[in-house]
Amino acid sequence: MSVRGMRSVTVRAPGKINVFFRVGAIQDDGYHDVASLYQAVSLFEEVTAEPADDFSIRFSGPIDASGLPTDDRNLALAAARLLARRTGYRGGVALTVFKRVPIAGGMGGGSADAAATLVACDELWGTGVGRAALHRLAAELGADVPFALEGGTAVGTGRGDELSPALAKGGFHWVLALSEAGLSTPVVYRTLDQHRDEHIVDLGPQPELVKVDTAVLQAVRVGDPSSLAESMHNDLQVAALRLAPELSELLELGESRGALAGIVSGSGPTVAFLADSAQSAAELRGVLTRAGVRALTATGPVPGARVIDG
Incomplete structure (x- = not known):
């Protein structure tokens, strides 16, 4: 049967x-146990899957994706191939990714692409594997992919892929300050390990197992931005600031001009500022934009990967 026209x-x-x-x-395997509180925010990737005889991917949208791989190193293509392999599907897919999430920005854009691809291909191909099976496939692809599938607010443990939903009331207003240059996650982790080795007398030995405070x-349970601002924390921030010292000035600017708090998101270099209202977020975005910083407003939590057309 021809796939054309579907x-x-x-x-x-x-x-x-x-x-x-x-x-x-x-740990001995070179990985770290992590404990994270993730919040999905209203900066969305959109993946369109069309029938094809082989596998391909292309990019559009406001983010420059010219440096992204379009072969099997791409996580979205890897997701499509994994689903096809596990279900015995013999065709292919042409993927078009409309990118809004910064690349190598610590916001899980590639993971969102992979999660969206799993859902899109499952729907397109009629493989019907179900949400639980998609979650297992997502975990094989990367630590952040299961969360992009689920969305909302969740605690991630292990390597970040063991998820449990966190109760969250209301919504939070964020201003995302984007950087032109990305940071490599493995390099950020190595820099953190180096920092800890250099300061072991002050810091003491690190625990193997960690948890969310x-x-x-x-x-997040009571929906109080002021309390959240006081309790936000990122162990990777010290390493990100060491690799990109200009982020310190950015954090100081945002926090001095109305943000309740700022934090490097994940491995960076995106900086997330928490605001107390939509108006405060819009005003801070204006301040950052006038200072030459590319900034966006977003709200969270939002749902995970969902079909919007098809």
């Missing part, structure tokens, strides 16, 4: 902010 499917999946992030000691969970 419908396309478009799926939207969110970027995320790590509102809280603890990193345990490096009760204070941050309580803050």
Whole structure:
């Protein structure tokens, strides 16, 4: 049967902010145990899947994606191939990704693409594997992919892929300050390990197992931005600031001009500022824009990967 003439499917999946992030000691396998509180925010990737005889991917949207791989190193293509392999689907897919989430910005854009691709291909191909099976496939692709599938607010443990939903009331207003240059996640982790080694007398040995602080969970449960501002934390921030010192000035600017608090999101270099209202967020975005910083407003939490057309 020819695949030509069949419908396309478009799926939207969110970027995320790590509102809280603890990193345990490096383990024998080279990985770290982490504890994160993720919040999905209204900065969405859209993946359109169309029937094809082979696998391909192209990009559009306001983000310059010219440096992204279009072969099997791309996480979205890897997601499509994994689903086809596990279900025995013999065709292919042409993927078009409309990118809004910054690349290498610590906001999980590639993971959102992969999650959206799993949902889009499952719908397009009629493989019907179900949400639980998609979640297992997502975990094979990367630590942030299961969260992009689920969205909302969640605690991530292990390598970040063992998720449990966190109760969250109301919405939070964010201003995202974007950087032109990305930071490599492995390099940020290595820099953190180096920093800890250099300061072991002051810091002491790091615990192997880490957890999300009760204070941050309580803050999102009651929907209180002031409490959340006081309890946000990111162990990777010290490494990101070491690699990109200009982020310190950016944090100071935002926090001196109305933000309740600012934090480097994940491995950076995106900086997320928490505001107390939509108006405060819009005003801070204006301040940052006039200072030459590319900034966006977003709200959270929002749902994970969902079909919007198809």
